[in-house]
Amino acid sequence: MDTLRIKDITLDFPGVRALDNVSMSFKTGEVHALVGANGAGKSSLFKTISGIYPHYRGKIYLGDKEIKAKSPHEMLKEGIYCIYQEVDTSLVPELTIAENLLLYEIVNTKKFNTFSWQTIYDRAKNILKDVGFEKELPNVKEKVANISVAQRQIIAIARALASNASFILFDEPTSSLSSKDVEKLKAIIRGLKEKDLGIVFVSHRLEEVFDISDRISVLRDGKYIGTKEKDKTSPEEIVSMMLGHSLEEQFPIAPHTSEDETVLKVEGLWYKNKVRDVSFELKRGEILGIYGLVGAGKTELLHLLYGNIKPDKGKIILKGKNVRFHIPKDAVKRGIFLIPEERRKQGLFLEKTIAFNIGIANLDRISKGIFVDKEREIELARTMKEELKIVASSVLQFVDFLSGGNQQKVVVGRWIQKKGDIYFFDEPTKGIDVGAKSEMYRIISELAKMGKSILFITPEIPEVMGLCDRVLVMFDGSIVAQMRKDEMDPKRLLAYATGGSKE
Numbered sequence: 028m029d030t031l032r033i034k035d036i037t038l039d040f041p042g043v044r045a046l047d048n049v050s051m052s053f054k055t056g057e058v059h060a061l062v063g064a065n066g067a068g069k070s071s072l073f074k075t076i077s078g079i080y081p082h083y084r085g086k087i088y089l090g091d092k093e094i095k096a097k098s099p100h101e102m103l104k105e106g107i108y109c110i111y112q113e114v115d116t117s118l119v120p121e122l123t124i125a126e127n128l129l130l131y132e133i134v135n136t137k138k139f140n141t142f143s144w145q146t147i148y149d150r151a152k153n154i155l156k157d158v159g160f161e162k163e164l165p166n167v168k169e170k171v172a173n174i175s176v177a178q179r180q181i182i183a184i185a186r187a188l189a190s191n192a193s194f195i196l197f198d199e200p201t202s203s204l205s206s207k208d209v210e211k212l213k214a215i216i217r218g219l220k221e222k223d224l225g226i227v228f229v230s231h232r233l234e235e236v237f238d239i240s241d242r243i244s245v246l247r248d249g250k251y252i253g254t255k256e257k258d259k260t261s262p263e264e265i266v267s268m269m270l271g272h273s274l275e276e277q278f279p280i281a282p283h284t285s286e287d288e289t290v291l292k293v294e295g296l297w298y299k300n301k302v303r304d305v306s307f308e309l310k311r312g313e314i315l316g317i318y319g320l321v322g323a324g325k326t327e328l329l330h331l332l333y334g335n336i337k338p339d340k341g342k343i344i345l346k347g348k349n350v351r352f353h354i355p356k357d358a359v360k361r362g363i364f365l366i367p368e369e370r371r372k373q374g375l376f377l378e379k380t381i382a383f384n385i386g387i388a389n390l391d392r393i394s395k396g397i398f399v400d401k402e403r404e405i406e407l408a409r410t411m412k413e414e415l416k417i418v419a420s421s422v423l424q425f426v427d428f429l430s431g432g433n434q435q436k437v438v439v440g441r442w443i444q445k446k447g448d449i450y451f452f453d454e455p456t457k458g459i460d461v462g463a464k465s466e467m468y469r470i471i472s473e474l475a476k477m478g479k480s481i482l483f484i485t486p487e488i489p490e491v492m493g494l495c496d497r498v499l500v501m502f503d504g505s506i507v508a509q510m511r512k513d514e515m516d517p518k519r520l521l522a523y524a525t526g527g528s529k530e
């Protein structure tokens with residue numbers, strides 16, 4: 028058994044102490060979960076240990092040997108490999124699976140000066156075979172752009188195994204996976220543990236933390252709070268360690284009633300083979316869930332309704348009138364807002380401040396003539412920062428430097444200021460900590476109470492049952508079931524979502 032021990036690690040950024048004197052240890056042969064609220068310092072800790080932030084203070088030991096985390100490459104040589112929160116950033120989509128697997132070697136050695144592609148493909152196949160993933164990635168000549176997130180993670184894991192890593196750190200590996208792929212990843216992680224690797228992983232989903240980990244450690248505000256044996260603790264205890272207080276209510280739903288008035292009606296909507304003959308009605312003041320697994324067509328459906336893509340067939344009727352949106356701006360003009368799923372790609376100007384990002388969607392409220400009133404912009408952003416508990420030194424901080432979960436809160440914050448009638452939320456709580464999730468549920472139900480209508484996409488059953496008045500279940504592009512709150516049941520929801528039964 029080997030231990031990876033960190034001692035008195037402090038990591039500063041201008042104006043922020045991301046890690047404050049953190050000491051803890053990880054072992055090979057164990058699965059260790061690292062949890063904490065958004066901005067607690069989890070990703071910073073991983074990036075420090077894996078050599079991305081060499082400006083840390085403190086010590087890192089592997090066994091008795093002190094090692095300096097100077098660069099990811101150096102740390103990999105020591106056997107420590109990190110798969111980052113945005114797994115995409117470590118792979119090159121335009122290259123093939125084989126090239127991505129052998130990237131380090133292709134770049135770092137001269138060995139391949141005389142390479143033939145055949146050698147590369149053969150080596151890649153061998154690596155996959157050695158680590159037992161040849162079935163998951165059958166064709167090594169496929170471009171990474173064309174494969175799923177789950178398969179991309181497998182490439183990253185294979186890379187780590189091929190370079191004899193003894194510790195693998197996973198930063199939110201499951202946040203973009205379908206439940207089937209989550210199960211697969213769990214099995215892979217258990218297999219890695221059997222092979223005596225040390226696994227450390229970050230997750231905001233406590234049920235999976237309790238499912239696969241042996242020990243659980245908690246960070247809060249950059250500080251180490253403690254480590255518990257999984258069998259000797261409870262989700263309630265972990266949540267209160269994370270938040271510093273217990274969570275009163277996970278679904279603090281404001282009482283609201285959906286009215287008879289139909290605000291949005293969809294009839295026989297088709298889009299390629301992604302959305303098939305979808306019809307439904309959304310009522311005033313209603314929170315309507317759309318539940319389905321990854322790839323069921325939920326996101327495509329929203330984008331059809333929002334004017335991002337055009338339906339092949341079908342009608343969209345807004346307050347009794349047929350509408351056709353050519354671009355999202357058309358939808359926005361009619362009071363429809365979309366809070367998108369992929370914050371980094373669609374939602375944010377990363378190189379701008381929080382205030383700018385929230386202000387840009389609310390220009391009518393913060394402009395004087397054609398000029399933006401900076402004071403009002405900041406004021407508005409401050410209100411949102413407080414309401415959503417965005418962790419940042421100020422609203423003038425650049426969004427790029429926020430933690431993953433806090434970036435998502437900025438995306439949400441920009442739209443809920445708006446005076447819209449209909450809100451589309453596409454997995455708004457992905458990667459968000461329990462406290463902030465609960466806050467988000469409160470805000471969404473307050474919108475409903477104000478008479479707004481909400482379409483809420485989620486792949487998580489507890490959210491459907493806790494928040495939605497009614498749910499449409501999608502499978503393979505079609506709506507296969509509808510349930511009112513009193514009819515919802517986890518088993519039935521899952522059965523429909525996996526194509527197990529039709530109504």
Ligand SMILES: Nc1ncnc2c1ncn2[C@@H]1O[C@H](COP(=O)(O)OP(=O)(O)OP(=O)(O)O)[C@@H](O)[C@H]1O
Nearest residue numbers: 040045065066067068069070071428429430431432
């Ligand atoms: N490169 C950076 N420059 C400036 N500040 C940073 C940088 N990286 C992280 N921070 C700050 O450090 C703190 C910890 O962020 P970190 O990303 O480690 O949080 P996290 O626990 O991973 O949160 P999440 O669950 O939202 O991913 C945050 O306040 C964040 O804004």
Ligand SMILES: [Mg+2]
Nearest residue numbers: 070112430431
């Ligand atoms: Mg993070």
